[in-house]
Amino acid sequence: MSAMNAPGLPLAIPLAIMLSLPGLAQAETLLSVTTRDIIDQKAVFATVESPNVVPARARIGGTVITLAVRDGDPVTPGQTIAVVGDDKLALQAGALDAQIAGLRAQLAQAQTDLSRADTLFQKGAGPKVIFDQARTTLEVANATLRARTAERAVLQQTMAEGAVLAPVAGRVLSVPVTTGSVILPGDGLALIAQQGFKLRLRVPEQYAATLKAGDPVHLDAGQLGVAAPLTGRITLVYPQITEGRVVADAEVHGIGDYFVGARLRVWIAAASRQGIVVPAGAVLTRFGLDTIRLRRDGATLEVPVQRGQAMEGGIEVLSGVRDGDIVVMP
Numbered sequence: 001m002s003a004m005n006a007p008g009l010p011l012a013i014p015l016a017i018m019l020s021l022p023g024l025a026q027a028e029t030l031l032s033v034t035t036r037d038i039i040d041q042k043a044v045f046a047t048v049e050s051p052n053v054v055p056a057r058a059r060i061g062g063t064v065i066t067l068a069v070r071d072g073d074p075v076t077p078g079q080t081i082a083v084v085g086d087d088k089l090a091l092q093a094g095a096l097d098a099q100i101a102g103l104r105a106q107l108a109q110a111q112t113d114l115s116r117a118d119t120l121f122q123k124g125a126g127p128k129v130i131f132d133q134a135r136t137t138l139e140v141a142n143a144t145l146r147a148r149t150a151e152r153a154v155l156q157q158t159m160a161e162g163a164v165l166a167p168v169a170g171r172v173l174s175v176p177v178t179t180g181s182v183i184l185p186g187d188g189l190a191l192i193a194q195q196g197f198k199l200r201l202r203v204p205e206q207y208a209a210t211l212k213a214g215d216p217v218h219l220d221a222g223q224l225g226v227a228a229p230l231t232g233r234i235t236l237v238y239p240q241i242t243e244g245r246v247v248a249d250a251e252v253h254g255i256g257d258y259f260v261g262a263r264l265r266v267w268i269a270a271a272s273r274q275g276i277v278v279p280a281g282a283v284l285t286r287f288g289l290d291t292i293r294l295r296r297d298g299a300t301l302e303v304p305v306q307r308g309q310a311m312e313g314g315i316e317v318l319s320g321v322r323d324g325d326i327v328v329m330p
Contacts, residue, residue, distance in 0.1 A: 029329040030295055031282070033321060035274045038311070041218065042207065042270035046199040048255055048262045054168055055188030059161040062086035064181045069190060071174055072258070075166040082164040082177075082189045089159050096152045103145040110138035170194040173260060193260050199232070199252055202245040207270055211237055217250045218267040230254045234268075277314040282327050283307060292317070295326035 065085040075081060117134040120126030173191045177183065199219075203211055211234070219230040232252030240247070250266070283305065284291050291302045308316030321327070 031327045038275040039269045040271045041267040046201040046266045049200045050193035052194040056190040061184045073172045079166045084162040107141040110141045168194045199250045201248045208246045279314045293328040
């Protein structure tokens with residue numbers, strides 16, 4: 001078997017590859033073990049948090065006519081989640097439409113009067129003052145029509161703002177209103193958790209000096225019902241210590257996008273120490289006893305060892321093996 005080396009941290013230095021030992025039927029590999037830095041892991045609790053929890057607010061007051069979402073629904077930016085209506089707006093729109101129709105009739109009459117006054121003035125049968133009055137009346141009617149048309153456009157925009165839109169993409173956490181609820185401008189109709197969930201860790205302040213952005217974190221994947229282990233990195237360490245806890249954010253892909261506030265157990269790097277790590281295949285277990293085959297003085301011996309924790313690339317050996325020993329891989 002080939003030596004199992006952790007990336008960037010050699011577990012053992014190969015001395016001979018496929019070296020045949022006397023009395024053995026198959027070739028074996030010799031490895032020289034050395035001490036290395038071992039990072040102890042500390043289990044802490046973290047909660048699944050959203051980057052931002054924002055409300056979807058109504059821009060106008062009125063009554064909730066339709067409600068298109070409920071708790072737990074996913075939303076996209078700009079999606080209509082509710083429609084707010086106000087009966088007064090419809091009445092105002094009807095009044096403006098009537099005014100605009102009357103102004104258009106006045107404008108048509110003013111154009112007719114101006115044309116008649118212009119004809120009489122050109123033939124010398126009418127005074128110029130009549131022509132000037134007719135032209136002024138036409139300009140006033142035209143300006144009034146434009147003003148009422150602009151007011152109608154503003155009212156139309158106000159009615160369109162009755163649609164309550166999702167401000168971000170994410171998950172609806174709560175909908176505190178129902179169809180028929182009366183609301184005011186600025187009231188929230190839904191609370192939305194922005195997508196891109198992260199873990200918020202609260203670590204005892206004794207680890208504040210060693211905790212930094214970029215440190216790896218490991219998550220027990222069984223808590224989320226997945227088989228593969230989940231890993232991530234700390235992205236931000238907050239400078240304020242609250243109730244003896246350091247708050248930090250970590251990004252871990254695979255934590256889901258549904259539950260907010262779920263408590264998960266996370267392991268972080270707590271301290272560093274020296275130790276010996278050997279490949280997992282080097283430790284043999286017979287009748288409940290862990291042993292390692294060592295090459296000493298040209299002979300192969302089976303030495304009992306105390307197994308430590310499993311880690312990336314191998315198993316820590318607490319006793320039975322010294323720095324520089326030659327391990328015979330089976």
